Amino acid sequence: MQVRGEIMKQPASLTPGLAFTDCGLKIAGPLAAKKAKTGGKSKAKAAGRRRVVKVGGKRVKTIDVHAHCVIPEALDLLGLKLENQRGPGIGEVGERRIREMDEQGIDVEALSINPQWYKAERDLVAEVVRIQNERLAEFCATYSDRFVAFASVALQYPDLAIQQLVHGVKKLGLRGVAVGASVAGREFSDPMFHPFWAKAQELGILIFIHPQSTPDLKNRLKGNGWLENTIGNPLDTTIALSHLIFEGTLDRFPGLKICSAHGGGFLPSYAPRSDNCLRVAPEMDTGVKLKKKPTEYLRDMYYDTLVFTSEALRHLAAEVGSDRLVIGTDHPIPWQSKSVDHILKTPGFSDKERRAMLGETAAKLLGIEPWR
Ligand SMILES: [Zn+2]
Numbered sequence: 001m002q003v004r005g006e007i008m009k010q011p012a013s014l015t016p017g018l019a020f021t022d023c024g025l026k027i028a029g030p031l032a033a034k035k036a037k038t039g040g041k042s043k044a045k046a047a048g049r050r051r052v053v054k055v056g057g058k059r060v061k062t063i064d065v066h067a068h069c070v071i072p073e074a075l076d077l078l079g080l081k082l083e084n085q086r087g088p089g090i091g092e093v094g095e096r097r098i099r100e101m102d103e104q105g106i107d108v109e110a111l112s113i114n115p116q117w118y119k120a121e122r123d124l125v126a127e128v129v130r131i132q133n134e135r136l137a138e139f140c141a142t143y144s145d146r147f148v149a150f151a152s153v154a155l156q157y158p159d160l161a162i163q164q165l166v167h168g169v170k171k172l173g174l175r176g177v178a179v180g181a182s183v184a185g186r187e188f189s190d191p192m193f194h195p196f197w198a199k200a201q202e203l204g205i206l207i208f209i210h211p212q213s214t215p216d217l218k219n220r221l222k223g224n225g226w227l228e229n230t231i232g233n234p235l236d237t238t239i240a241l242s243h244l245i246f247e248g249t250l251d252r253f254p255g256l257k258i259c260s261a262h263g264g265g266f267l268p269s270y271a272p273r274s275d276n277c278l279r280v281a282p283e284m285d286t287g288v289k290l291k292k293k294p295t296e297y298l299r300d301m302y303y304d305t306l307v308f309t310s311e312a313l314r315h316l317a318a319e320v321g322s323d324r325l326v327i328g329t330d331h332p333i334p335w336q337s338k339s340v341d342h343i344l345k346t347p348g349f350s351d352k353e354r355r356a357m358l359g360e361t362a363a364k365l366l367g368i369e370p371w372r
Pocket of ligand 1: 066068210261330333
């Protein structure tokens with residue numbers, strides 16, 4: 001099987017974390033975004049650095065579903081500081097970000113903002129989310145061929161979250177919703193969230209789950225190794241997905257389109273254990289009758305490819321299906337700058353599978369036009 005990843009310009013060693021010097025704070029905001037529009041696009045093209053990705057001779061529109069930004073104005077309202085947010089240039093959606101996307105071969109980013117507002121009171125969080133969703137919509141309008149975005153919602157107030165979701169999708173043109181992996185100690189399977197999932201299912205939008213380091217384990221995750229993130233994040237996702245499966249939430253809302261960051265955390269790596277647990281310990285069955293085996297639900301969801309090695313990607317695809325995988329870079333947090341090559345170089349996939357992972361699956365989920 002011949003696979004070609006055509007590269008117009010690819011730096012020999014792209015190390016975003018080391019290469020960045022400015023933080024681009026002043027560019028966030030509608031006026032600055034408009035100002036940056038012309039310069040950003042023309043400079044990127046003039047420099048000739050945009051990497052074009054082809055598989056089997058066919059150009060692929062590469063789409064990254066896992067790309068972070070923050071809105072400094074909203075951070076201020078929450079009492080948070082931009083300089084404490086990880087990721088060089090995370091406060092900017094403009095020229096610098098597009099340049100980095102061009103170098104990595106990413107055509108479109110689906111922007112999301114990690115929810116740091118689940119404990120905020122109602123009036124405050126309403127304002128935070130309003131600002132964020134309006135800014136995200138402005139970024140997407142300014143650079144309509146490079147960005148789409150997931151709406152922010154205040155899930156601690158499900159009725160408000162539904163209003164924000166509907167407004168974000170129907171009025172602002174946002175393509176999905178970004179959520180954490182729990183909401184201030186409550187699991188997504190909690191019935192209080194059922195109305196929200198029902199609305200998300202009705203709208204048919206993509207739900208992007210991004211973990212928040214398993215806050216209940218903060219004490220045990222201290223020490224060397226940044227364990228709060230290194231294992232706390234994948235564990236957070238693992239717990240969230242396990243509850244959605246075992247509490248019957250996915251049976252109740254079978255049309256939900258869920259995409260989890262970091263390859264779904266640890267769950268796909270050890271999935272069959274979930275199929276055997278209640279056989280070993282039937283007394284732990286609370287009476288929830290699932291419609292299928294726990295591992296079968298994994299194949300109903302989507303996952304990003306941020307799993308680093310060829311073997312990890314092969315295994316993830318074996319467990320969930322390659323048609324369930326989409327690029328996730330974590331940009332501008334420098335976990336992975338070779339996401340495109342990771343997919344191109346992992347042995348064993350057909351050209352069709354690679355095109356799907358690189359962008360065709362995400363394009364369908366996010367309503368993005370393919371190349372004409
Ligand atoms: Zn991330």
